[in-house]
Amino acid sequence: MKRSLVIVLLFSCVIGVAVSIDFESLYTMERASDFPLLMPQGIEWESKAVFNPAAIMVDSTIYLLYRSEDWSGTGRWNGTSRIGLAKSTDGFEFTREPSPLIYPTEPYEIPGGCEDPRIVKIDDLYILTYTGYDGGKARLCIATSKDFAEWEKLGPVFKDDTWSKSGAIVPAKIDNKYYMYFGDSSIKLAYSTDLKNWTIFPRPVMEPRQGSFDSRLIEPGPAPIITDEGILLIYNSADFSTIYRPGAALFDIENPRKIIKRTDKPLAEPELSWEKQGQVPNVIFIEGAVIKEDRLILYYGAADTYIGAFVVDLTD
Template identity: 40%
Template sequence: MTTVSLFGDARFPLGPFTPYEHNPILRPKGDSWESANLYNPAALVVDDQVVLLYRAHAEDIVSHIGLAVSDDGVHFEREDAPILSPEHDYERFGCEDPRIAFIEGTYYLTYTGWDRRSAQLCLATSTDLRTWTKHGPLFADFDTFRTMDPRGFNWSKAGVIVPRRLDGKWWMYFGEGAIYWATSDDLVHWTPGTPDTEPMYSPTPGSFDEALVEIGTSPVVTDTGLLLMLTNGARRITKEDGTHGVDYRCGQIVIDPAQPTKVLARLQDPWLRPQTFEDTHGLVSNVTFVEGLVKFRGRWFAYYGQSDTTLAVAIADPEQPYGTGLRADA
């Protein structure tokens, strides 16, 4: 089995992305484990096919992770049974929100273990995408909301592993609320680089990510050598009934591998925001939430969840980068 790395030539900002006209590309189905909601996928290219590892659940809202395969990036065939399901107390109410890296013949899947109190970043490994060894929660006594809205107990989500060493170590960027970093010698045991009082990146007041920031996709290398990651951010909104909430929009950040603890730049405006009916109506409304990114047959495919209910894709053609209109008018 040949797996294509998530590294590839890119520009910052990546895009522009256009939502696929026939979204959603995957919906809940039947009366099985994925009958109620299906969303938030990891993505990679294997043997010239796009593979999605997606989150889904029935009415019980206990999430499992399923697998779907596509020859064109938009039409997917899914397997009947989930590939990862809750087994342990720390995940008894869900294996949620996967991200994936392929390194030296092994798949490293980060996901959230949910026990309806604590959301903890967990790790599982596999050599075939179907048989997994779980390594449990990665960080004890760590709260990625510590500097904003402290949970008071373990809370860590959203980990992406850089699939090659930086300064002799493996690196991970993680966090919901704010973003942190961790390193490892073996890709299994991870140590945060700072305490949870010292995030490397926090929300920007008055912006589309003013309420929280969260790592979205695994990194790619830009044409200038920087690491680029798609991110998720939430802004505060007032609902029609007068109550307050948030909506989730997608951003981008870049990091210099020579300064891997510092965000050099961020996209000032979201490249994706809730617009369609599916984006604005669902289990958690007003959400476009990206977790999967691949370069496939010359184009970028960004896979995202719509209101925690359906799964969609936005596509970017490198031949039509940002600023095309300005150059055409010059």
């Protein structure tokens, strides 16, 4: 049996669903609603904005981990971020937990907070990547949990203390290593055996393309999905008009550095009023992906203020 097939079968067992996604079917995604699934609420930790959600299936329930902001701060630091938790059985009607799941406790997270989560489960471990922001520098961080209640913060991923963001970990080990796509200008790849010590490959695996929808910057979206075609990475991008649109790329499962194909046009455009107007106008930013009942649900932040979802029918 080929090693790539072994990995696909392992991944399928982990999430309980055989993963078969036609790359071109991503262009058929449709909005789940013309209205946000979640909006800011209250006067405290999620009063200013809720956006950029990660998502994962826990038993038969979808857990949505979303970035929230309050109204504190001024200047470059404008609101403390925390990571909230909402749950849904159908993927669209959510009940929020009253308190944040992850909140700033460390010097590298204060005062800006904990931003932009991605989540994956490998073996019996939930692995959460997020950005710790001290008001001046962003640092990619990791936290882990075995029960989704108690979380251990492992600290910044990279020891050189450089600016880093947007970590999307491949949801199965390859050659007994964790692989992670990361970056917020180009997309790089790193690997680790223990989630604490990471080695970065010297060259980016993807870069912006001149004259395209992704000409200014690109960064990973949700945790990749292992399909029978390869490693599917949905990514976020912006052009020089500062319009944020998602794209997708497929990588070789036996060589996660090797790109097989990449979308030549965006998967979606900011069209609705709440995608065009908010803290940052004209933003669709996908960070969550789950497969439920033959549908791929992609959760996104809109205008850095709201949360929406796209749906891809996998039955065709």
